[in-house]
Amino acid sequence: MTISKNQESYVFQCKISETPAQVIGGKGTRITVEKDGKVYEDILDGVTGAAVGALGWGDEYMVGVVTDAVKSSTYSYPSLMGNKESEELAKFYIDHSPKGTFASALWCCSGSEANENCMKIMYQYWLERGKTKKTKFISRMTSYHGFTIGALSLSENARADDFRPILLPKTQCLKMPVCYPYRFQKKGQTEAEYVQELLDALEKLIVDNDPETIISVTVETLPGSSLGTVPPPKGYLPGIRALCNKYDILMHLDEVMCGTGRSNPNGGLNCWENFMPLDQGPDLQTVGKTLGSGYATIAGVLVSPKVRNAYINGSNQVLGAHTYSSHAFNCKVALGVQKKLIGNGLTKNIFEMGNLMGKTLKEKLLSEDNIVGDVRGIGGFWSIELVKDRETKAVFDPKLDLGHRLHGICFQNGLNVMGMQGCVNQQTNEGDFITLAPSFIITKDDVDEIVKRAVKSVNDLTAALKKEGEF
Numbered sequence: 001m002t003i004s005k006n007q008e009s010y011v012f013q014c015k016i017s018e019t020p021a022q023v024i025g026g027k028g029t030r031i032t033v034e035k036d037g038k039v040y041e042d043i044l045d046g047v048t049g050a051a052v053g054a055l056g057w058g059d060e061y062m063v064g065v066v067t068d069a070v071k072s073s074t075y076s077y078p079s080l081m082g083n084k085e086s087e088e089l090a091k092f093y094i095d096h097s098p099k100g101t102f103a104s105a106l107w108c109c110s111g112s113e114a115n116e117n118c119m120k121i122m123y124q125y126w127l128e129r130g131k132t133k134k135t136k137f138i139s140r141m142t143s144y145h146g147f148t149i150g151a152l153s154l155s156e157n158a159r160a161d162d163f164r165p166i167l168l169p170k171t172q173c174l175k176m177p178v179c180y181p182y183r184f185q186k187k188g189q190t191e192a193e194y195v196q197e198l199l200d201a202l203e204k205l206i207v208d209n210d211p212e213t214i215i216s217v218t219v220e221t222l223p224g225s226s227l228g229t230v231p232p233p234k235g236y237l238p239g240i241r242a243l244c245n246k247y248d249i250l251m252h253l254d255e256v257m258c259g260t261g262r263s264n265p266n267g268g269l270n271c272w273e274n275f276m277p278l279d280q281g282p283d284l285q286t287v288g289k290t291l292g293s294g295y296a297t298i299a300g301v302l303v304s305p306k307v308r309n310a311y312i313n314g315s316n317q318v319l320g321a322h323t324y325s326s327h328a329f330n331c332k333v334a335l336g337v338q339k340k341l342i343g344n345g346l347t348k349n350i351f352e353m354g355n356l357m358g359k360t361l362k363e364k365l366l367s368e369d370n371i372v373g374d375v376r377g378i379g380g381f382w383s384i385e386l387v388k389d390r391e392t393k394a395v396f397d398p399k400l401d402l403g404h405r406l407h408g409i410c411f412q413n414g415l416n417v418m419g420m421q422g423c424v425n426q427q428t429n430e431g432d433f434i435t436l437a438p439s440f441i442i443t444k445d446d447v448d449e450i451v452k453r454a455v456k457s458v459n460d461l462t463a464a465l466k467k468e469g470e471f
């Protein structure tokens with residue numbers, strides 16, 4: 001066995017042999033990053049990790065919250081003993097959601113784990129109702145729900161394809177068409193007609209596969225890393241809700257990336273409140289990311305009264321428990337985060353400031369001759385899709401890897417974003433975009449600065465591609 005004397009990185013992630021850029025500090029909306037031996041100060045954090053850091057970094061109030069949580073927390077194993085912190089956090093989330101939507105919550109440590117748990121909770125729901133034939137999940141093309149085996153089976157993208165042989169069979173994880181009006185709403189087709197086409201396709205999938213065997217329909221309310229923040233068109237989510245009711249199927253919304261205050265129109269928590277009547281929410285919802293805002297590793301599954309009651313009228317038992325489910329420290333820290341976000345009007349702030357950011361980006365980027373085809377999103381979650389030709393929406397050669405290249409240029413211009421590929425075709429990796437998800441504390445000045453740095457970066461890349469003969 002040879003041990004490299006000059007081993008650069010000891011962490012088994014990303015490019016194993018290379019030390020990645022390292023964040024070495026942060027305050028508010030700014031981070032300090034060490035990259036290739038150089039320290040970059042004052043990087044404006046436009047994406048807060050991966051849409052995580054709602055409170056901003058180094059928040060002094062959190063010092064008190066975390067200290068209290070350490071002092072008061074005693075670890076308890078969930079299947080033997082509960083704790084007050086997990087109860088309080090569950091009650092807080094339920095109370096800050098539309099009345100009657102949720103009745104219970106399970107807390108775990110990551111979005112993948114939340115979706116994994118959700119799949120089992122949904123399957124057991126049908127067992128509790130004596131419906132043992134229900135064994136199939138429906139989710140969507142070009143989607144991401146996490147990197148564990150179950151969550152990856154629900155997902156459909158190049159990352160999932162790499163693991164196809166060890167995922168749940170495709171016959172058990174059925175996929176409905178992606179909802180992506182910018183690309184797939186045909187010329188001359190109205191929004192209502194496009195929505196109907198998608199709903200007809202879902203209904204056909206349900207009927208063709210025997211509704212009696214379908215457990216659930218899962219969608220990301222505002223899809224993030226796979227598709228780039230495409231808001232669902234009017235009537236789409238209510239239409240899915242109606243089909244789930246018609247065929248007695250559970251509706252599961254994945255709000256791990258878009259939820260918990262990132263894009264709520266009412267100063268609250270849930271993204272779906274933009275798109276669905278408040279009394280017709282999902283049966284289950286998974287959340288994560290901004291729940292702990294990076295100060296604690298926490299995610300969860302929110303359960304409707306309907307699901308909770310079926311369990312109570314059945315075995316009254318959730319099968320299985322993870323060691324760190326309902327972790328008291330994590331729950332207390334998350335509750336502290338949420339109290340500040342809502343109490344200080346920060347969920348309202350990000351909805352207003354985020355929409356201002358999106359509107360200004362749209363105006364500036366789409367009025368110039370550049371590589372931007374679409375600017376889309378809502379609240380604190382926006383994406384910029386790149387095209388070779390704005391008229392035909394032609395994509396760039398995936399070999400150019402422009403999402404990641406633009407990410408690099410943004411960094412050089414002092415803006416941290418997420419660059420991605422594959423939104424148009426997950427097999428060929430066609431379709432480049434960058435995503436923005438700043439912290440909820442951003443001010444008008446921050447918005448101006450994000451827009452300035454993003455526009456400069458797009459212009460830099462446009463000029464470079466012109467020089468290279470690619471645009």
Ligand SMILES: Cc1ncc(COP(=O)(O)O)c(C=O)c1O
Pocket residue numbers: 050110111112113115144145146147220224225254255256257258288289299
């Ligand atoms: C919609 C969605 N679901 C689930 C996950 C997985 O969450 P985690 O990375 O915390 O496991 C992600 C992560 O980006 C996500 O965007």
